[in-house]
Amino acid sequence: PRVQAALAKAAEAGSTAAGVEARRKVAEHMGQTEDAGTLKSSTIVIRGSGKAPFEKGKEPLLVIDGKVYKDTKKLEGLDPGRIESMSILKDASAVEKYGRKARNGVIEINQAISIYKKFVPGTVLPPGFFRRPCDTGVKLAELGGKKLSLHVKYKTEAMKRLLFFLTVAMFVSCGRTFEQRTAKYAEVGSVNDNRAAVLDINEGVGRWGYVDGTGRLVIECRYADARSFDDGLAAVQEPEGLWGYIDTAGRAVVAPQFTVAGAFDDGMAWVQAGELWGRIDKTGKTVIPCLYSEIGEPDERGWMRVLRDGKWGILRQDGEVIVPCAYNLIGEPNAYGLIPVTSDGKHGFLGADGREVLPCFFSYISDFKDGYARTNYGGSMVLRDEPYGGQWGLIDTLGHETIPCRYYYLDTPGEGLAAFRLEQFGNYGYVDVKGNVAISPRFSVARPFSGGVAVVSYNNVNFGLVDRNGGEVSSFRYKRIGRFNDGLAPFNTDLYGMNFQGMEPRCGYIDTEGREVIPAKWDDAAEFSEMRAAVMRFGTNSEDFYDARWGYIATNGQLVVPLKYHEAYPFSCGLARVFVKGLGYGYIDRQGNEVVPCKYQEAEDFHDFRAKVKQYDRVLTIDETGQIVEQ
Numbered sequence: 031p032r033v034q035a036a037l038a039k040a041a042e043a044g045s046t047a048a049g050v051e052a053r054r055k056v057a058e059h060m061g062q063t064e065d066a067g068t069l070k071s072s073t074i075v076i077r078g079s080g081k082a083p084f085e086k087g088k089e090p091l092l093v094i095d096g097k098v099y100k101d102t103k104k105l106e107g108l109d110p111g112r113i114e115s116m117s118i119l120k121d122a123s124a125v126e127k128y129g130r131k132a133r134n135g136v137i138e139i140n141q142a143i144s145i146y147k148k149f150v151p152g153t154v155l156p157p158g159f160f161r162r163p164c165d166t167g168v169k170l171a172e173l174g175g176k177k178l179s180l181h182v183k184y185k186t187e188a189m190k191r192l193l194f195f196l197t198v199a200m201f202v203s204c205g206r207t208f209e210q211r212t213a214k215y216a217e218v219g220s221v222n223d224n225r226a227a228v229l230d231i232n233e234g235v236g237r238w239g240y241v242d243g244t245g246r247l248v249i250e251c252r253y254a255d256a257r258s259f260d261d262g263l264a265a266v267q268e269p270e271g272l273w274g275y276i277d278t279a280g281r282a283v284v285a286p287q288f289t290v291a292g293a294f295d296d297g298m299a300w301v302q303a304g305e306l307w308g309r310i311d312k313t314g315k316t317v318i319p320c321l322y323s324e325i326g327e328p329d330e331r332g333w334m335r336v337l338r339d340g341k342w343g344i345l346r347q348d349g350e351v352i353v354p355c356a357y358n359l360i361g362e363p364n365a366y367g368l369i370p371v372t373s374d375g376k377h378g379f380l381g382a383d384g385r386e387v388l389p390c391f392f393s394y395i396s397d398f399k400d401g402y403a404r405t406n407y408g409g410s411m412v413l414r415d416e417p418y419g420g421q422w423g424l425i426d427t428l429g430h431e432t433i434p435c436r437y438y439y440l441d442t443p444g445e446g447l448a449a450f451r452l453e454q455f456g457n458y459g460y461v462d463v464k465g466n467v468a469i470s471p472r473f474s475v476a477r478p479f480s481g482g483v484a485v486v487s488y489n490n491v492n493f494g495l496v497d498r499n500g501g502e503v504s505s506f507r508y509k510r511i512g513r514f515n516d517g518l519a520p521f522n523t524d525l526y527g528m529n530f531q532g533m534e535p536r537c538g539y540i541d542t543e544g545r546e547v548i549p550a551k552w553d554d555a556a557e558f559s560e561m562r563a564a565v566m567r568f569g570t571n572s573e574d575f576y577d578a579r580w581g582y583i584a585t586n587g588q589l590v591v592p593l594k595y596h597e598a599y600p601f602s603c604g605l606a607r608v609f610v611k612g613l614g615y616g617y618i619d620r621q622g623n624e625v626v627p628c629k630y631q632e633a634e635d636f637h638d639f640r641a642k643v644k645q646y647d648r649v650l651t652i653d654e655t656g657q658i659v660e661q
Contacts, residue, residue: 090135091128098128102137112141120244211245223259225249225278238266240280249280257293263312265291265299273301275314284314298347300325309349318349333384335360344384352384364398366427379429387429393417401427402443402463407435424448424463433465444478447498460484460500469500480514481542495544504544512557516585517541518548520555520563537565539587548587553578559600561585562620567593582606582622591622603636603654615643617656626656 092099094108119127119136128136212218212228216236219227224243229236230251239251240259255267263275263283274286275294290302297312301320308320318325324337325345332347336355343355353360360380361370367382371390378390394406394417403425409417422440424433433440439451440461447460447468459471460479475487483495483503494506510522524536537555539548554566562582570579570593580598582591597609605617605625616628617636632644639654651660 090137091124091132093128093136093138095139095141100131108139113139114142115140208243208245212241219256219258223262223278225259225264227256227258227264237269240264240278248278249276257291261294261297261312263294263299265293267291275299283312284310316349318345353380357390366398366401368427368429370395381429388425392435393420395425396442398427399442400444402432404440404442405431405435422450424465426463432463433461441476441478444480444484445482445498447479447484449476449478449484458486468498469496472500477513481517483514483542483544485511485519495540495542503542504540508540511540514542516558516561518558518563518585520557521546521550522555523550535567539563548583556598556600558585559602560604560620562590562601562606564598564600564606565589565593566598580608582620590620591618599635603639605636605641605654607633607635607641617641625654626652 089100089102092102092104094104117138119132119138124132124136208221212226214230215228216231217227217229218241221243225240225248226243227238228241228247228251229238231237237251238253238256239247240249240256242248252269253266254269254271255273257265259278262277265273266276266286267273268286270286271289272286273288273291274282275284275291277283288301288303290300292300294312298309298317301308301310303320305323306320307318307322307325308316309318311317322336322338324335326335328334328347333344333352334347336343336345338355340358341355342357342360343351344353344360345351357371357373358375359370359372363369363382368387369380369382369384371378371380371386373390375393376390377392377395378386379388379395381387392405392407393409394404394411396404396416405423405425406417406420407423409420411417421435422437423431423435424440424443426432437450438453438456439449441449443463446462448463449458450461450471451458452471457471458473458476459467460469460476461467473486473488474490475485475493477485479498483497485493486496487493488506491509492506493508493511495503495511497503508521508523510520512520518539518541520537521540522537535551535553537552538546538550539555539558541547552565553568556564561584564580565583566578566580568576568578570577578596579593580595581589581593582598584590594610595608596611597607599607601620605619607615608618608628609615610628613628615630615633616624617626617633618624630643630645631647634642636654640651640659643650643652648661650658653659
């Protein structure tokens with residue numbers, strides 16, 4: 031029991047002075063109390079207090095002459111005289127070599143050439159056959175057909191040495207954890223590639239080095255800073271301030287030369303020399319030279335926008351130049367694969383391959399709609415979303431000018447026709463997308479074509495419909511005609527009239543053939559969306575005639591949502607925003623059911639089945655059921 035207690039104390043103390051003294055006492059005790067008579071059997075038994083030498087479930091793996099044994103009882107019956115070498119593996123090194131089954135450590139034993147073979151007289155023994163002392167008083171000729179045995183005294187001493195080595199080595203060396211071995215360091219990083227960066231502070235000076243997975247120092251603490259290992263390399267900073275890279279053995283792979291050094295990923299790392307960024311491979315070879323003040327994230331094609339000397343370009347991840355750094359701005363590709371670029375205030379496009387398809391010539395290029403975009407040359411953008419003055423033209427999705435910049439005004443094409451104006455105070459006409467005149471200039475107002483008709487006015491007072499040839503389709507008695515949706519457009523016959531009790535309603539709906547399919551029976555009417563349109567009437571409140579109330583009609587004119595809301599907005603994602611005084615904003619479905627109660631201070635229409643609302647001065651995001659998904 032005293033030996034067991036001493037061993038436990040030695041294991042707990044480790045390599046401290048107390049531990050050394052505890053192990054010395056163990057050895058002294060064993061030498062004084064054990065004699066040859068105690069170990070007459072040629073077996074190895076780790077003595078204790080009658081218990082198993084290793085805690086159940088924490089037995090080390092035993093490897094004898096390369097053969098793996100899970101049961102340490104194999105030690106029993108092992109002749110210590112035949113042991114040529116023995117080693118202990120633990121923690122990461124054991125698992126790396128033998129797998130997870132070695133997580134409790136490994137005892138490796140290699141034996142000398144067996145001397146338990148039958149001897150045949152006259153046989154020439156190989157050099158070193160007898161690896162241990164033996165009884166020289168026995169003649170070889172007398173050993174034929176018998177097993178050789180070791181001197182009893184030698185067996186006793188070998189047993190003592192092996193007992194002490196196995197017990198102390200496994201319980202002291204393997205027993206200490208990574209945390210215990212690294213407790214002396216000020217900082218300890220995570221273990222990657224069986225290495226962890228550690229900070230050692232000595233006399234107020236901190237230096238970084240690396241320990242292995244067991245917590246033993248393998249790369250001395252000499253660096254001003256150190257990063258984790260990735261792909262077998264780690265960035266380290268010399269005390270002089272420059273960064274380089276070392277391998278897991280501490281050998282310099284990339285000499286210190288960078289002001290910033292990133293981790294390796296897929297064999298490459300970002301580095302900075304001075305204020306400029308570049309990229310190197312694991313050998314230190316330059317992949318992207320340090321020439322760029324900014325390098326963007328790669329897109330799905332592996333292209334990266336880079337900034338050099340104030341100009342943008344595009345590189346591949348391997349450093350290949352796709353677009354030279356010659357532009358003030360490079361935008362994201364549009365739906366047609368064209369990349370908008372700007373140079374010296376002029377706009378153009380790059381193709382999907384990075385080549386310039388439309389030179390930076392224009393003052394303005396609009397977004398594409400139905401395959402075409404408007405261009406302007408010479409106009410002023412001061413305090414405007416669109417240029418004032420200049421000349422307008424049209425381009426297609428290939429970047430080709432289908433209409434040169436020659437019109438004072440050119441609208442976005444609708445169904446292949448675009449309204450144009452040749453001079454500032456001239457009338458409007460229509461041209462096709464090739465620039466051919468389809469309807470000569472004669473209108474003071476000309477809206478885009480939709481459903482084969484366009485809303486026009488000759489005097490900016492009365493409106494009607496014309497077809498693609500300029501023929502009148504409807505009466506021109508309307509003061510307003512809205513946009514066509516779901517085949518219908520709202521009209522108003524008295525836009526500037528006063529509202530008073532007893533006056534006739536003036537709003538209804540017209541189709542693309544000029545017919546009033548929903549007669550004027552509303553005081554106001556909005557455009558259709560998702561087969562529903564908001565309509566309004568005065569006088570529904572007998573106490574207040576001007577307390578207007580809104581509801582919704584279907585395309586057949588039937589009222590499907592009662593006139594009870596003070597505000598009503600278009601449908602989006604199957605829901606419409608409504609407002610009730612004293613309650614707030616909410617949402618209804620197409621049948622008029624209040625899916626989200628009217629309780630919010632502010633609200634927006636739904637987009638992608640999400641809407642922002644405000645309640646108690648908190649801005650929230652809700653889904654189509656009214657559940658809060660973000661706050």
